[in-house]
Amino acid sequence: MSNNNVKTTEPVVGVNDKENINEPFLKVEDLVVEYTSYGEIIHAVNGVSLQLERGKTLGLVGETGAGKTTIAKSILGILPKFSSSIKRGQVFIDGQDLLSLPEKEMQKIRGNKIAMIFQDPMTALNPIIPVGKQISEAIQLHYNVSAKESAERAIEMLEMAGITGERYNDYPHQFSGGMKQRVVIAMALACRPELLLADEPTTALDVTIQAQILEMIKELRDKFNMALILITHDFGVVAELCDEVAVVYAGEIIESGTKEDIFIHPTHPYTIGLFDSIPHIDSDADRLKPIAGLPPNPAVLPKGCHFSPRCPKATDECRDQPIPMVETSPGHFCRCCHI
Amino acid sequence: MNTLVEVKDLKKYFNTPGGQLHAVDGVSFKIQKGKTMGVVGESGCGKTTLGRLMVHLEESTGGNIYFEGKDITHAKGIELKKLRQKVRIIFQDPFSSLNPRMTIRSSIQEPLRIARNPVEEMVMRTNQLMDMVGIDTRLHLSFPHELDGGRRQRVGIGRALAPNPSFIVCDEPVSALDVSIQAQVLNLLQDLQQEYGITYMFITHDLSVVRHISDDICVMYLGQLVETSPSKELFKNPLHPYTKALLSAIPSTDIYKKPKRIMLKGELSSPINPKPGCRFLPRCPYATDACREPQKLEEILPNHFASCCRVKEIND
Amino acid sequence: MVKNVHETVVEPTTKQKKSSLFKQTMKRLFTNKGAVIGLVVFLIIVFLSVFAPLIAPYGYTDMDIASRFAAPSKDHLFGCDSMGRDIFSRILYGGRYSLQIGIIASGCAAIMAVFIGSAAGYFGGKVDNALMRILDVIQAIPGMLLSIAISAVLGNGLYETIIALAIGNVSTMSRILRGSILTVRKSEYIDAAVVDNSSNLRIIRKHILPNSISPLIVQITMGCAHVILVAASLSFIGLGVQPPEPEWGAMLSAGRSYIRDYPHMTLFPGIAIMLTVLSLNLLGDGLRDALDPKQKR
Numbered sequence: 001m002s003n004n005n006v007k008t009t010e011p012v013v014g015v016n017d018k019e020n021i022n023e024p025f026l027k028v029e030d031l032v033v034e035y036t037s038y039g040e041i042i043h044a045v046n047g048v049s050l051q052l053e054r055g056k057t058l059g060l061v062g063e064t065g066a067g068k069t070t071i072a073k074s075i076l077g078i079l080p081k082f083s084s085s086i087k088r089g090q091v092f093i094d095g096q097d098l099l100s101l102p103e104k105e106m107q108k109i110r111g112n113k114i115a116m117i118f119q120d121p122m123t124a125l126n127p128i129i130p131v132g133k134q135i136s137e138a139i140q141l142h143y144n145v146s147a148k149e150s151a152e153r154a155i156e157m158l159e160m161a162g163i164t165g166e167r168y169n170d171y172p173h174q175f176s177g178g179m180k181q182r183v184v185i186a187m188a189l190a191c192r193p194e195l196l197l198a199d200e201p202t203t204a205l206d207v208t209i210q211a212q213i214l215e216m217i218k219e220l221r222d223k224f225n226m227a228l229i230l231i232t233h234d235f236g237v238v239a240e241l242c243d244e245v246a247v248v249y250a251g252e253i254i255e256s257g258t259k260e261d262i263f264i265h266p267t268h269p270y271t272i273g274l275f276d277s278i279p280h281i282d283s284d285a286d287r288l289k290p291i292a293g294l295p296p297n298p299a300v301l302p303k304g305c306h307f308s309p310r311c312p313k314a315t316d317e318c319r320d321q322p323i324p325m326v327e328t329s330p331g332h333f334c335r336c337c338h339i
Numbered sequence: 340m341n342t343l344v345e346v347k348d349l350k351k352y353f354n355t356p357g358g359q360l361h362a363v364d365g366v367s368f369k370i371q372k373g374k375t376m377g378v379v380g381e382s383g384c385g386k387t388t389l390g391r392l393m394v395h396l397e398e399s400t401g402g403n404i405y406f407e408g409k410d411i412t413h414a415k416g417i418e419l420k421k422l423r424q425k426v427r428i429i430f431q432d433p434f435s436s437l438n439p440r441m442t443i444r445s446s447i448q449e450p451l452r453i454a455r456n457p458v459e460e461m462v463m464r465t466n467q468l469m470d471m472v473g474i475d476t477r478l479h480l481s482f483p484h485e486l487d488g489g490r491r492q493r494v495g496i497g498r499a500l501a502p503n504p505s506f507i508v509c510d511e512p513v514s515a516l517d518v519s520i521q522a523q524v525l526n527l528l529q530d531l532q533q534e535y536g537i538t539y540m541f542i543t544h545d546l547s548v549v550r551h552i553s554d555d556i557c558v559m560y561l562g563q564l565v566e567t568s569p570s571k572e573l574f575k576n577p578l579h580p581y582t583k584a585l586l587s588a589i590p591s592t593d594i595y596k597k598p599k600r601i602m603l604k605g606e607l608s609s610p611i612n613p614k615p616g617c618r619f620l621p622r623c624p625y626a627t628d629a630c631r632e633p634q635k636l637e638e639i640l641p642n643h644f645a646s647c648c649r650v651k652e653i654n655d
Numbered sequence: 656m657v658k659n660v661h662e663t664v665v666e667p668t669t670k671q672k673k674s675s676l677f678k679q680t681m682k683r684l685f686t687n688k689g690a691v692i693g694l695v696v697f698l699i700i701v702f703l704s705v706f707a708p709l710i711a712p713y714g715y716t717d718m719d720i721a722s723r724f725a726a727p728s729k730d731h732l733f734g735c736d737s738m739g740r741d742i743f744s745r746i747l748y749g750g751r752y753s754l755q756i757g758i759i760a761s762g763c764a765a766i767m768a769v770f771i772g773s774a775a776g777y778f779g780g781k782v783d784n785a786l787m788r789i790l791d792v793i794q795a796i797p798g799m800l801l802s803i804a805i806s807a808v809l810g811n812g813l814y815e816t817i818i819a820l821a822i823g824n825v826s827t828m829s830r831i832l833r834g835s836i837l838t839v840r841k842s843e844y845i846d847a848a849v850v851d852n853s854s855n856l857r858i859i860r861k862h863i864l865p866n867s868i869s870p871l872i873v874q875i876t877m878g879c880a881h882v883i884l885v886a887a888s889l890s891f892i893g894l895g896v897q898p899p900e901p902e903w904g905a906m907l908s909a910g911r912s913y914i915r916d917y918p919h920m921t922l923f924p925g926i927a928i929m930l931t932v933l934s935l936n937l938l939g940d941g942l943r944d945a946l947d948p949k950q951k952r
Contacts, residue, residue: 236590290522
């Protein structure tokens with residue numbers, strides 16, 4: 001889609017050179033993912049590039065269907081085999097290209113180096129196996145340890161996630177929603193992943209529970225010096241947890257930068273529109289300013305800027321050609337030709 | 340003051356295999372005509388059951404509901420039919436609240452058809468309704484699955500408006516929608532209120548939304564009202580420890596403001612066979628022995644009620 | 656006058672709506688190869704049975720002693736049976752019985768199921784309990800045994816067989832409908848209909864049945880296939896349709912004693928039964944997918 005992405009124009013050097021210290025921990029280059037559904041091609045991700053260091057948190061923000069989850073799933077290599085395909089792009093962790101790895105190698109990396117937690121904790125847990133056993137099995141899968149040792153580590157993980165070790169033998173249905181999410185996080189972190197992908201981890205939870213879980217994720221991230229990608233539609237959660245933010249719209253990153261860049265100086269009309277359309281807890285506005293129209297159908301994306309049909313500033317220039325990423329200030333990128 | 344709806348000591352218990360589930364347990368409040376009453380609380384606090392009681396989708400176990408001064412708690416037959424023209428509901432899930440085999444036009448028209456309106460009137464009113472909620476003429480004969488969530492919710496609103504109601508219960512009408520669409524629907528609801536003077540009871544778990552849309556707010560916890568006050572007052576000066584914790588837990592978009600967060604221990608306890616004392620007691624940082632007694636909702640400040648026996652000490 | 660003008664405004668809405676949902680379903684059905692094959696084969700079988708008197712080269716009771724046990728040949732496409740009757744002709748006529756039994760019995764069962772299933776599923780509680788226990792009793796008796804018992808009581812013959820088989824199928828169909836109603840009943844649009852002041856009957860008719868009937872429609876095609884099989888088995892053991900009526904099961908039964916020497920006597924009725932059942936099952940599978948309104952195509 002957009003080869004003119006500023007980041008991709010930089011020469012990609014030392015990709016396979018593991019000694020290169022300047023190489024970021026996670027690097028995604030020009031990722032393009034398509035789904036096929038009833039003969040239509042769905043352009044889910046259209047040239048996404050991002051990078052992330054250890055111990056840092058990147059927030060992927062966007063609406064339903066923007067392609068946030070697809071980005072995470074392609075990093076982990078768990079896209080559905082028959083209906084989706086990665087058309088282009090590379091994913092590097094420590095300079096190792098994940099997309100070219102055979103499935104067997106990927107299995108070792110999954111859970112061990114990269115782990116993912118999902119919105120609905122129930123789908124991640126097997127209802128007929130005690131939670132402690134599920135965690136210890138995950139540990140045994142990746143490490144050559146005895147059953148006893150893995151059970152001890154599982155209890156340790158549960159306790160780290162704020163669940164007493166006595167609940168080792170309890171089944172998932174005996175836990176409440178928030179507790180289940182804690183179990184899922186304990187399981188995801190059991191093998192000390194270096195990268196954690198959290199897909200709307202608190203959306204299904206109540207605010208007071210959300211506060212507990214976010215606090216816990218923050219603590220564990222700092223403790224293990226993990227890189228964290230947090231997928232959410234809630235700007236409040238992003239403000240809480242993230243160092244960097246990328247706003248995703250119709251499969252493209254349309255603005256990225258540090259948290260300050262995005263929250264204090266939002267530049268892209270879509271980002272500005274999003275901020276205007278959420279009711280703020282700290283301010284009184286009589287009327288919200290919604291973004292007109294709807295997100296585009298990912299099967300038939302507009303030719304130029306994908307946001308142009310809804311954009312108040314759109315001109316012919318926007319509708320004609322793909323828009324490149326522009327660096328507005330160091331580290332702050334924006335995909336708009338009217339800055 | 341012009342009270343449209345009044346609820347007195349309303350109760351709804353469900354019998355479950357584990358015992359009696361106190362979904363709504365002695366809730367009282369008043370809603371002024373043309374205003375919006377927000378009902379907030381976490382999942383399982385009984386806010387949805389409260390909404391369903393208001394439109395007689397559940398039969399109450401005890402207490403009274405008054406509408407326009409009349410006791411409608413046990414309305415039946417023709418009285419109930421007439422009442423259901425005046426009191427309507429908008430459902431949470433725009434994906435399951437519309438019959439997938441009916442065009443959206445028929446869905447909106449359904450209440451009018453059942454009320455046996457003359458055909459020409461019905462057709463005109465339907466067109467007018469579609470216009471009011473902002474649905475394109477070309478979409479009138481679409482089926483729900485052909486529309487996005489925001490448009491479906493507009494259809495739900497249109498159906499609620501059809502018999503020209505004076506009171507609408509909105510049960511989480513925007514929580515299934517994306518933020519940019521959510522704002523469109525919230526604005527629509529506000530516009531309709533201004534134009535037709537409709538009274539809303541707005542049920543939600545989203546505190547920013549409730550602050551934005553409500554004039555008054557009720558905070559519920561495990562079937563009981565813990566605090567009620569005008570919206571601005573509540574956010575400025577929450578009195579009940581639960582409200583304080585709830586408000587502090589909202590992640591703020593202000594990145595410079597470090598929130599002083601009150602972390603609650605544990606989670607919601609079970610609403611089955613609850614103990615007589617304060618329901619919030621197991622999680623409350625200020626709990627004492629006095630809290631084991633039943634709590635009463637008292638007017639602490641003008642128009643600002645809270646049900647906590649230690650409210651004065653806590654807020655000093 | 657004025658009223659008429661407006662009524663014409665309403666009409667196209669309802670018309671357009673019906674055709675479009677139906678069209679969408681048909682479009683989906685016709686993209687499914689299995690379903691198309693099933694439908695075509697079934698229609699051919701129906702066509703051959705209906706026009707049997709025009710197509711069949713011989714009458715179904717015409718005997719020709721000279722060609723007893725004749726192997727399939729140009730004169731007798733599928734050969735002849737022990738009395739020298741043309742098997743091809745008999746199969747064509749026999750189709751009339753098998754299809755009648757299948758379609759009428761499963762249709763009657765479905766109609767009864769709509770009443771029983773809706774009442775049980777929608778009203779729930781005591782109504783549900785009572786109806787379901789009665790069905791339990793019926794279902795506790797093996798289907799074949801039940802049909803035999805009813806046939807024994809009512810006597811042999813086409814309509815008696817149909818009644819026996821319909822009763823045998825009511826419980827499965829009622830259960831399927833009830834199950835699907837139970838999930839639909841929890842939908843918010845049913846609550847919405849209650850708030851719209853709909854009567855129970857209207858809710859069942861307009862909201863519940865249209866959204867829960869598809870599994871039953873699928874079951875009708877499958878049930879039809881099943882009924883044809885059971886009818887054949889009944890005739891096979893001498894109950895149900897009686898010779899010389901050329902029911903397929905009866906023909907199988909008649910050929911049974913000669914299966915070593917003249918296998919064509921059992922082969923062709925067997926193939927007829929198999930093709931009919933297979934085509935109905937293919938069609939049923941296709942319908943199951945096509946009837947989901949949420950699918951795009």
